[in-house]
Amino acid sequence: MSLGFGSIEVDTWLGPASTTSSAARRAVISDIAGRSDDTLLESAIVGKRADSTPDPNLTLLTGHKVKDVSNHTLSALYLEPLMTRLDENNKARMANESVVGLYAHDPSAETQLVIDMVSCVVSVEGSADQQKSDPDMTWTYLTAALQPFLEKGYLSTYEPTTSTWNRSALIVVGTGNTPLHWVYHSSPRLIFFDAPLRSLSTPATIPATSAGPAATFEWDNTIAPMASDKFPVIYHIALAMPPWNGIMQSLRRYSAEATRRGMTSRWWGAARKPRWARNRLWTMQKETGATWVNADDLVDAEGWLDRWEGK
Secondary structure, three states: OOOOOOEEEEEEEEEEOOOOOHHHHHHHHHHHHOOOOOOOOOOOOOOOOOOOOOOOOEEEEEOOOHHHOOOOEHHHHHHHHHHHHHHHHOOOOOOOOOOOOOOOOOOOOOEEEEEEEOOOOOEOOOOOOEOOOOOHHHHHHHHHHHHHHHHOOOEOEEEOOOOEEEOOOEEEEEEEOOOHHHHHHOOOEOEEEEEEHHHOOOOEEEOOEOOEOOEEEOOOOOOOOEEEEEOOHHHHHHHOOOOOHHHHHHHHHHHHHHHHOOOEEEEEOOOOOOHHHHHHHHHHHHHOOOOEEOOOOHHHHHHHHHHHHOO
16 A cells, blocks of 8 residues: 555455364365465365355455465455555544545545455365355355445445445455356445456346346446456567557557446456566556556556656
């Protein structure tokens, strides 16, 4: 937050809470440590469905790759600091005044919190079974974790029944395995979806679930304020073939379509090394209308963005 970025992304997965027995926790950690790859954890969890009460033995943890998995919770690393900052900025706010966002110097700014829903295998103590599940379970815990923000009016929400927005300090966008059917049928909508940037013109279809009936709809910002896609591998050839005309035109079309629908846009999966290549890819994305660029080294990204905006 100290660098003033307008979007924060965190990977979260459902794992054992600190109150879970040490034996059960060891079963989870042992399973993770035994994996030989360094990829994102696959969706698998023992828990409850999105239309039920969260199990206190499970909680939302954070970790991008297997080697990063720890006992750090989404609440401790992200939600509690965000709540502290918002409470501080709004302590003098009158009841009839608008919520002050994360940045007091820009009080009306809406910050995007992107939650990549990932899960891991949880072994039940005393049992060798490892049950698979769908992302609906993670949804239960995330919506519960966001309730304090909703109650204080800190979340941007959309009410489908009245077609009404309530803009506030934070807008939460689910990506990864986020269940679209829960996003679509939620009323009010407090978690939004990350739409497919390269196929925005194709209507989305969801099946009938416990969340609601089957539906087909057009993408817009009331469902997905942001659209993202993996940066095509073939587009990396533009690094060696400036002025990149054909590729640039293609990227502009995708960004323009998102803008037409009132959505922001971003690419993920572009090369991060070497640094010069990453910087040229960032430039390519921004020059063709992408709203966001993905960055891990935030201090470095701040310097690049300052240079790009000041050119």
